Amino acid sequence: MEIEKTTGKTEKFISLGVVIAIFLIWIGITSNGMIAETLVPSPTSVWSSFLDILHHGYKGATLWQHLGASMGRLIKAYVLAIITAVPLGLLSGYHSKIRAFLEPVIEFYRPLPPLAYYTLLVLWMGIGDASKIMLLFLAGFAPIYIACASGVNKIKKDYILGAKTLGANSRQIFFYVIFPAVLPDVFTGLRTSLGVEYTTLVAAEMVAAASGIGWMVLDASNYLRSDIMFFGIILMGITGILLDQILRWIEKKIVHWKGKN
Incomplete structure (x- = not known):
C-alpha cells in the first residue's frame, strides 16, 4: 500500500x-x-485577453455565456448518447440479431469525418442548435456503443452458464451478471465518447454559431488574434480535463471493485 x-x-x-x-x-x-506574437502569443498576452474577456465579454456575450453555450450543446448530446448507446450496445452484445441489425449503420458512419455529414444535418435540421447537438450525438454514440457491445462479448461464458445452473432467467442474467461485469467497459466508452464529442465541438460551432468557446476560437482566427485562440484552447483543455475527472470519480464510486484482485 x-x-x-x-x-x-x-x-x-x-x-x-x-x-x-x-x-x-x-x-x-x-x-x-x-x-512572432501573432503565431505564438506570450503568456502575459493570453492572461490579458482572459481578463479582458472575463470583464467585457467577447462579441456581445460574456465568457460564461460562451462557456455555457458550448457546455449546453455538449451535455445535451452526451446525455442523449448515453441513454441510447448504452442499452443498445448491451443488447447488441447479448443478442446477435440486434447486433446484425445495428452494426452496418454504425460501422458505415463511424469512420466518416464529422464535417462530411454536418452539411447534411444543417440542411435537414437547420442552422440552430439542433444540428449541432445531433452532430455531437452521432460522434459520441459510436464509442459508447462499441465499448458496451465488446464488453458483453468479453464476459466469460462460465459466469452465464453458472447463473443459468442456479436457475436465473435471461432478465436476471442480464441485470445481475452481465451489466455489473461490463461496467468498466461502459465507463471506458463514456470517457472516450466525451473526448470525441469535445473534439467535434469546434466543428459543430463552425456553421452559423454566434456563441461558444469553439466559435470564439474560430472567430479570433479570422482576425489573427492568437492570444484569444490560445486562451480558448487552454479553456477547452481545462474544462475537458475537469469533465474527465468527474467521470473518473463517478467510476470509482460505482465500479469500486475495478483493478482489485
Whole structure:
C-alpha cells in the first residue's frame, strides 16, 4: 500500500514537472522574440485577453455565456448518447440479431469525418442548435456503443452458464451478471465518447454559431488574434480535463471493485 502511494506521488510530480517545463519553454520562446506574437502569443498576452474577456465579454456575450453555450450543446448530446448507446450496445452484445441489425449503420458512419455529414444535418435540421447537438450525438454514440457491445462479448461464458445452473432467467442474467461485469467497459466508452464529442465541438460551432468557446476560437482566427485562440484552447483543455475527472470519480464510486484482485 505504501509503495502504491509513493508511486502515485511520483507520477503526480512527473505530470506537474511536464506542465511546468512546457510553461517555461513557452515563456522562453516568446520572451526573446524567436517567434512572432501573432503565431505564438506570450503568456502575459493570453492572461490579458482572459481578463479582458472575463470583464467585457467577447462579441456581445460574456465568457460564461460562451462557456455555457458550448457546455449546453455538449451535455445535451452526451446525455442523449448515453441513454441510447448504452442499452443498445448491451443488447447488441447479448443478442446477435440486434447486433446484425445495428452494426452496418454504425460501422458505415463511424469512420466518416464529422464535417462530411454536418452539411447534411444543417440542411435537414437547420442552422440552430439542433444540428449541432445531433452532430455531437452521432460522434459520441459510436464509442459508447462499441465499448458496451465488446464488453458483453468479453464476459466469460462460465459466469452465464453458472447463473443459468442456479436457475436465473435471461432478465436476471442480464441485470445481475452481465451489466455489473461490463461496467468498466461502459465507463471506458463514456470517457472516450466525451473526448470525441469535445473534439467535434469546434466543428459543430463552425456553421452559423454566434456563441461558444469553439466559435470564439474560430472567430479570433479570422482576425489573427492568437492570444484569444490560445486562451480558448487552454479553456477547452481545462474544462475537458475537469469533465474527465468527474467521470473518473463517478467510476470509482460505482465500479469500486475495478483493478482489485
